[in-house]
Amino acid sequence: MIPTQFSYPKMGLLPRLAAIGCAVALAGCNLQAEEEAKPPRQPTEVGIVTAMTEDVPLVNELAGRTSPFETSEVRPQVSGIIEARSFTEGAFVKKGDTLYQIDASLFEASVAEARANLESAKAGEDNARIEFERLKPLAQKGAVSEQAFTDATAALRSATAAVAQNNAKLQTAEINLRYSKVTAPISGRIGRSLVTTGALVSAQQTQALATIQRLDPIFVDIQQSSTALLKLRDAMASSELSKDTAEVRLKLEDGQEYPLPGKLQFTDVTVNPSTGSVTLRAEFPNPDAILLPGMYVRAVLSQTQAKDAILVPQQSVTRSPTGEASALVVGEGDTVQRRALQVAQAVGNRWLVTEGLAPGDRVIVEGVSKVKPDDKVKIVDLGKKQTAEATENKAVPAL
Structure with a gap:
């Protein structure tokens, strides 16, 4: 006996679409209810510093070499046989000390x-x-x-x-x-003797018997390009910069910093045609003879200072793939804004900003990667925070 087949009535297209629409509407209502049930998003906490103006010394690091303060080549003024030498090579001699005795x-x-x-x-x-x-x-x-x-x-x-x-x-x-007694014309350190006892010397000879160098103080001859010097003068003439008489510091060949500061003495009035540079001379105290003539050093000097400059921490400045600098600032209503900046140079761990910021702007330093423009933020003034921490540390009694 063949079983009987049953068939269901076919549903039309419009009823099907109506059923799907009802399902979507019901899901949307559920999502909206869930969103309304969530608590509102809290503003992201960021650390800021307030931009302020200050006079900033502009520091240049230039190559230089040391040279003695005084140099004297000892020569005989009469002819005769050297009978004795009265000094130790490399020792310090005083002006008037007998160095050689001629017969x-x-x-x-x-x-x-x-x-x-x-x-x-x-x-x-x-x-x-x-x-x-x-x-x-x-x-x-x-x-x-x-x-x-x-x-x-x-x-x-x-x-x-x-x-x-x-x-x-x-x-x-x-x-x-x-x-007949050859004496030291200056005080300083004497080098090796170029003659021995028994040698015949004459008043007209060109060879020096020895050389004395005064090393305390000592000069450092610094080379600066004439192009940089012209830019410096133009900036000073336009009143963007003012002349500074700050100290000169030295970095030795091994990278260590020389402990005693020096003073810039003068700038040469001629340009070296082969190098295109101008020589600057600085004077340094050298009581322990750490600096020797001919040493290569790096001179860190401040020739000018920028008036009413704005400095911001380097971590607050970001750059685009094209190299354009910008920073995030907190504007009205604690809303994040992006500012395009013009930075001149690094001053320590901060950037010197020439355009894009004004005094009083609140620049985001911590949490830059957590926020974007138009976000609401909760600010923490890092300057006030550091001041408060320093005050607390002073109040803690020593154990």
């Missing part, structure tokens, strides 16, 4: 001869003066000829001149004798 026997003999000649000339002068004094009253009375008195007068003058000549020769001989 003085010939100079001592010259002094003795000059002294004897002077005594002889003085004796001749005394004799001529006695003759002049004897003939003078006789000539006034006409008892002697006028020619005899004239000869006596001339003889006295000649004898007096001879005394002066021999006196000068004695002084020359004594000077040469004194020069």
